[in-house]
Every structure is written in C-alpha cells, then in structure tokens.
Amino acid sequence: MVSGEWTVEAIVRATLPVLCVLTLIEIGSGMVLHGFEATLVQYPTLLVLVPVVIGTAGNLGSMLASRLSTALHLGTLTFGTNALLVGHVLGTILLAGTLFPAVGAGAWLLTSVIGSPTLGLGRVLIVATLSGVVLALVVVIVTVSATYIAYRRRADPDDVVIPTVTNVCDVLGVLVLFAVAQLVV
Amino acid sequence: MSVRGVAATVYREGVGALGVSSVGSLLAGSLLGGLETELQRLPGLLVLVPALLATRGNVYGSLGARLATALQQGLLTPTLRSHDRRLYNALVAALCTGLFTSVFAAVATVVVLWLLNAAVAPASLVAVSFLAGLASGIVLSATVTGVVFVGYRRGLNPDTLVGPVVTTTGDVFGMMFLYLAARVVLAW
Numbered sequence: 001m002v003s004g005e006w007t008v009e010a011i012v013r014a015t016l017p018v019l020c021v022l023t024l025i026e027i028g029s030g031m032v033l034h035g036f037e038a039t040l041v042q043y044p045t046l047l048v049l050v051p052v053v054i055g056t057a058g059n060l061g062s063m064l065a066s067r068l069s070t071a072l073h074l075g076t077l078t079f080g081t082n083a084l085l086v087g088h089v090l091g092t093i094l095l096a097g098t099l100f101p102a103v104g105a106g107a108w109l110l111t112s113v114i115g116s117p118t119l120g121l122g123r124v125l126i127v128a129t130l131s132g133v134v135l136a137l138v139v140v141i142v143t144v145s146a147t148y149i150a151y152r153r154r155a156d157p158d159d160v161v162i163p164t165v166t167n168v169c170d171v172l173g174v175l176v177l178f179a180v181a182q183l184v185v
Numbered sequence: 186m187s188v189r190g191v192a193a194t195v196y197r198e199g200v201g202a203l204g205v206s207s208v209g210s211l212l213a214g215s216l217l218g219g220l221e222t223e224l225q226r227l228p229g230l231l232v233l234v235p236a237l238l239a240t241r242g243n244v245y246g247s248l249g250a251r252l253a254t255a256l257q258q259g260l261l262t263p264t265l266r267s268h269d270r271r272l273y274n275a276l277v278a279a280l281c282t283g284l285f286t287s288v289f290a291a292v293a294t295v296v297v298l299w300l301l302n303a304a305v306a307p308a309s310l311v312a313v314s315f316l317a318g319l320a321s322g323i324v325l326s327a328t329v330t331g332v333v334f335v336g337y338r339r340g341l342n343p344d345t346l347v348g349p350v351v352t353t354t355g356d357v358f359g360m361m362f363l364y365l366a367a368r369v370v371l372a373w
Contacts, residue, residue: 006271011251011278019243019286026239027293030232037231041221048214051238051360055210055352058242059203062348066250067195070344073254087191094192095199099207106211114215162250162348163243170239 018160022167029171036178045111045119046181049128052103054173057096057135061143061165064092068147069157089140096136104128123184131180135173142168198342202349209353213238216360223367227313228304229294230367236290237317237363241355244283245325249347251275252333256343263334276330280322287318309370316366321358328354 033040033050040047067088071077077084108124119127146164150157186194217234224231252275255261261271291314298305329351336346 006255006274008274008278008281011275012282015244015247015278016282016285019240019282020289022243023236023240023286023290024293026236027232027290027297029235030294031297033235034232044218047218048211051213051217051356052207052210054235055213055356056203056207059206059349059352060199062242062246062250062352063199063203063345066253066344066347067342069250070254070257073258083186083188084191087186087188088195090188091192091195091199094196095203098200099203102204103207103211106207107214110211110215114218162246166242166246166352167239170235174235 058166061139100132206349206353213356246351253343
C-alpha cells in the first residue's frame with residue numbers, strides 16, 4: 001500500500017509533480033479572472049461569489065473523493081451499480097441543490113451590508129444556483145472518474161484525486177460563473 | 186446500506202461542515218474585495234490568487250486525507266505525545282511542497298505575463314508568495330492536524346471534516362496572509 005511509505009522524500013515525490021501541473025492550470029484560472037477584472041469591479045457581488053462558488057464546489061468534490069478513497073482502502077467500495085457509490089453521488093447533488101441558493105443569498109446580503117449592491121437578489125440567486133448545479137454535475141463526473149483511474153493504476157487516491165478535483169473546480173468554476181453571469185446579468 | 190440510506194448519511198454528515206465553510210468562503214470573498222489597492226499596486230497579484238489559494242487546499246487537503254486514512258487504518262494514533270515519526274515526516278513534506286509550489290506559482294505568473302507583455306512586478310510577487318506560503322503553511326498544518334485528531338477522537342468521520350475545514354481555513358488564512366504579505370512587501 002502506497003500510504004505505508006511515509007518518508008518526506010516519498011510524499012514530496014508523490015505530490016510535487018501533480019502540484020506543479022495543477023498550479024499551471026490555476027494560472028489559467030487567474031488569467032480568466034484577469035480578463036474579467038472590469039466586470040468584477042463593476043459588480044462586487046460577483047467578486048464575493050468567486051471564492052464561495054469555487055470553494056463550495058471544491059468542498060463537495062474533496063468530501064466525495066475523500067469518502068470514496070477511504071471506502072476503497074477499506075475494501076467496501078466497488079465500481080459499478082453499487083449502492084454505496086450511487087448513494088454518495090445522490091447525496092452530493094442534494095447537498096449542492098440546497099447549499100448554492102443559500103450561498104447566493106449570503107453573498108447578496110454581504111455586499112448589501114458593505115456597500116451598494118449593483119445586482120438584485122433574484123439575479124444573484126439565479127447566478128449562484130445555476131452555476132452551482134452545473135458545477136455539482138461536473139464535480140461528480142470528475143471525482144468518480146479520477147478515483148476510478150487512480151484505483152485502476154494502483155495509485156493512492158488520497159495523493160491524486162483531491163488535488164485534481166479541487167483544481168478542475170477552480171478553473172471550471174470561474175468559467176461557469178462568468179458564463180452564467182453573462183447570460184443572467 | 187440502501188442508496189437512500191447512504192445518500193442521507195452523506196447529506197447529514199456534510200451539510201453542517203459545508204455550511205460553515207461557505208461562511209468562511211464568503212469572508213474570503215469580502216477580503217478579496219478589500220485587496221483592491223494592493224491588486225493595482227502589485228500587477229499580477231490577481232492572476233496569482235487562484236493558484237495560491239488552490240495550493241493551500243491541495244497541500245493541506247492531501248495532508249488531511251492522508252492523516253484521515255491512516256487513522257482509520259490504525260497506522261496512526263491521534264495524539265502528538267507519541268512523537269510519531271510518520272506524522273512529522275508528513276508535516277515536513279507538506280510544508281516543503283507548499284512553499285516550493287507557492288514560489289513556482291509566482292515565477293510561472295511572471296513568465297506568462299512577461300510573455301504577454303503585460304505589467305508585472307517580478308521580485309515583489311515572488312516575495313509575497315514566499316511570505317504568504319510560509320505563514321499560511323504553519324497555521325494550516327497545525328489546524329488540519331488538530332481538527333482531524335480531535336474530530337477522530339470524538340468519533341466524527343475525519344474524511345468528512347478534512348475537505349470543508351481545509352477549504353475554509355485555506356481560503357480565509359490564505360487570503361489573510363496574502364493581504365498581510367502584500368502590505369509587508371509594499372511597505373519594504
């Protein structure tokens with residue numbers, strides 16, 4: 001078992017190459033933000049939403065990945081029409097469906113308290129919920145496939161899957177948020 | 186367990202932690218709004234923000250997941266008093282990779298912006314990255330280890346705790362130390 005080798009060198013060697021690749025992907029996400037800087041300054045609610053939408057989607061993914069990984073280590077999970085797998089996917093989508101509207105309301109409230117909101121509550125709710133649901137579907141697909149690939153290649157899912165999922169969510173989160181914002185705002 | 190039973194467990198164990206972490210991310214979002222001046226005085230900083238926040242989540246999320254799995258496999262005891270060599274190795278490895286990745290992100294940002302002929306402050310960006318990476322690394326490794334150990338001892342599922350705790354504290358501390366590092370470098 002890979003997780004048995006806990007030397008500094010082994011852990012660094014297992015994680016650093018992935019981290020460097022993911023960092024380059026994140027720079028891509030940063031360039032998207034850079035390109036949207038004018039829109040972000042115009043609608044501060046969107047700026048507040050950026051870490052929240054990305055963070056919540058990333059949380060859902062890493063929670064799902066972490067649970068699946070432990071189930072694999074313990075030997076209770078098999079891929080296929082498995083009640084454990086389907087239940088995890090369903091629970092994750094339900095969580096997204098209830099959390100994202102709340103996140104939108106929170107972002108609207110926060111910008112109302114701090115300064116003048118330039119976006120109405122209804123629009124913020126639609127932006128948050130729509131980007132949340134789209135992202136949740138992406139999260140589930142990416143997490144389950146990444147865990148499956150890591151498992152098939154006999155890599156430790158703990159090392160590979162969570163970084164992949166959170167970073168895909170970051171880049172796609174920024175893109176999805178702005179695509180939805182362009183449609184709604 | 187049935188599909189419905191598993192889904193209900195996932196929901197029940199996740200909703201509290203995710204709710205709390207959303208509040209944390211909202212705070213990070215308002216901190217991002219407060220960085221306006223620094224973003225203008227340090228061109229390239231906005232490009233670096235997702236990479237630095239993600240590095241916090243990646244490195245310390247991986248550390249948390251590693252500790253959670255090891256606890257459940259019985260390879261690790263949830264106490265600092267045992268002076269477990271494995272625990273120290275995992276912490277040192279996380280700090281080293283976190284620092285290296287932060288500096289790498291700054292260098293990559295400088296190169297990309299330089300290739301695009303955009304305004305960029307090379308030395309300041311690397312310095313901000315290094316300082317923010319060091320400070321948040323120390324705080325986050327302590328937080329992650331503490332939460333996973335205490336949570337496990339209290340009978341909570343450490344896997345459910347890791348993601349939300351790391352993303353919340355990673356976002357809030359990451360943004361806070363990024364802000365402080367930017368102020369320190371600008372005042373230099």
